[in-house]
Amino acid sequence: MKRPITRLAARFTRHSPPCPFTNRQVGRAQAIHKKSRRAPLVRSLCGAALKILSLLLAVTIISFGLVTASPTDPVGQYILGLGTAVSPEQRAEIADYWGVGQPPAERYIAWLSQLFQGNLGESAIFRRPVAEVIGQRFANSLALMLCAWILAGITGLALGCVMGMYQGRLPDRLLKKLCYFLSSVPAFWLGLVLLLVFAVWLKWFPIGFSAPLGMLGQEVTLWQKLYHLVLPGFTLSLTSFANIALHTRQKLVNVLNSEYALFARARGEGPLTLLFRHGLRNILLPALTLQFASFGELFGGSVLAENVFSYPGLGSAVSAAGLQGDVPLLLGITLFSALFVCVGNGIANLLYGVIDPQIWEVGK
Numbered sequence: 001m002k003r004p005i006t007r008l009a010a011r012f013t014r015h016s017p018p019c020p021f022t023n024r025q026v027g028r029a030q031a032i033h034k035k036s037r038r039a040p041l042v043r044s045l046c047g048a049a050l051k052i053l054s055l056l057l058a059v060t061i062i063s064f065g066l067v068t069a070s071p072t073d074p075v076g077q078y079i080l081g082l083g084t085a086v087s088p089e090q091r092a093e094i095a096d097y098w099g100v101g102q103p104p105a106e107r108y109i110a111w112l113s114q115l116f117q118g119n120l121g122e123s124a125i126f127r128r129p130v131a132e133v134i135g136q137r138f139a140n141s142l143a144l145m146l147c148a149w150i151l152a153g154i155t156g157l158a159l160g161c162v163m164g165m166y167q168g169r170l171p172d173r174l175l176k177k178l179c180y181f182l183s184s185v186p187a188f189w190l191g192l193v194l195l196l197v198f199a200v201w202l203k204w205f206p207i208g209f210s211a212p213l214g215m216l217g218q219e220v221t222l223w224q225k226l227y228h229l230v231l232p233g234f235t236l237s238l239t240s241f242a243n244i245a246l247h248t249r250q251k252l253v254n255v256l257n258s259e260y261a262l263f264a265r266a267r268g269e270g271p272l273t274l275l276f277r278h279g280l281r282n283i284l285l286p287a288l289t290l291q292f293a294s295f296g297e298l299f300g301g302s303v304l305a306e307n308v309f310s311y312p313g314l315g316s317a318v319s320a321a322g323l324q325g326d327v328p329l330l331l332g333i334t335l336f337s338a339l340f341v342c343v344g345n346g347i348a349n350l351l352y353g354v355i356d357p358q359i360w361e362v363g364k
Helices: 004-017 023-069 074-083 088-098 104-116 130-165 169-184 187-201 220-240 239-255 261-266 269-292 295-308 314-324 327-355 356-364
Strands: none
Touching: 023 104, 023 327, 074 088, 088 239, 130 169, 130 220, 130 239, 130 295, 130 314, 130 327, 169 239, 187 220, 187 295, 220 239, 220 295, 239 269, 261 269, 269 327, 295 314, 295 327, 295 356, 314 327
């Protein structure tokens, strides 16, 4: 039986038409195909960069306009911070240095030209360059927001899955009421309550600050920093995980009520199998969107949380800059926070293609 089959195969090969493409043409076609697969990613990155630049330009214009229209006198606040008497001539020199007498358009162009050179100006409160103040304070704020961000994402996704699996039952009703309550509570009020309970009454955590009082920065251990970070990070996470949990619950309910989930349940698949096989991929994208979109909410909440717990981060710095009229520091932190949120949203867009590759296929 093997010999006729071998003869038939040789006969078919002998009479089959030759390949009309050479090896060079095949290699060129494969290279073009690879480039076409990378094209949606390149277009997406270029479009995201253009959107970020235009958004940052709009943020600078709006922020500068609001600061200029503010009734706060930056020269008076600067002189008040010096703590010494200033003559009218010295006050005029300070006003000329800050460019108070110039038209707003000229001041904005001068500030924007310095910004393109990497100079954000000098802080009137801290008497140091704005970039140096932001770099030092951002390290503390990043630890706080990263702790709250990770805790809020894990907690929100887990509670959303629990509510979706127990739809309409007691765990679902209790957790929904808890999420509704936490999403409507102000961050500063929640921080004051937790500070009163866990720091004043129970004395489990310190009252505030990022390190023990009286210790130098190089003497503070990692455990002491984490110990001071627990309460403000937990407070900040409680104000942002509720939206993730509620949206995850609703998306999981839609998945479990779909036809393919009902068919899988009819085949004998259990609840956990339905969750891990059919639910996670469908609920990860909206959860990831809300998780990275919460960067702006975390930054806004950190302003209140840092003031409640006296935590030395960007939030306390921006509130001090707003109250004392530190225009360069206020503009620098506003621009940096907008860039921070844009980068977070850009990372989310890139992760979409990792979780669901069909997004890049549709982008072709």
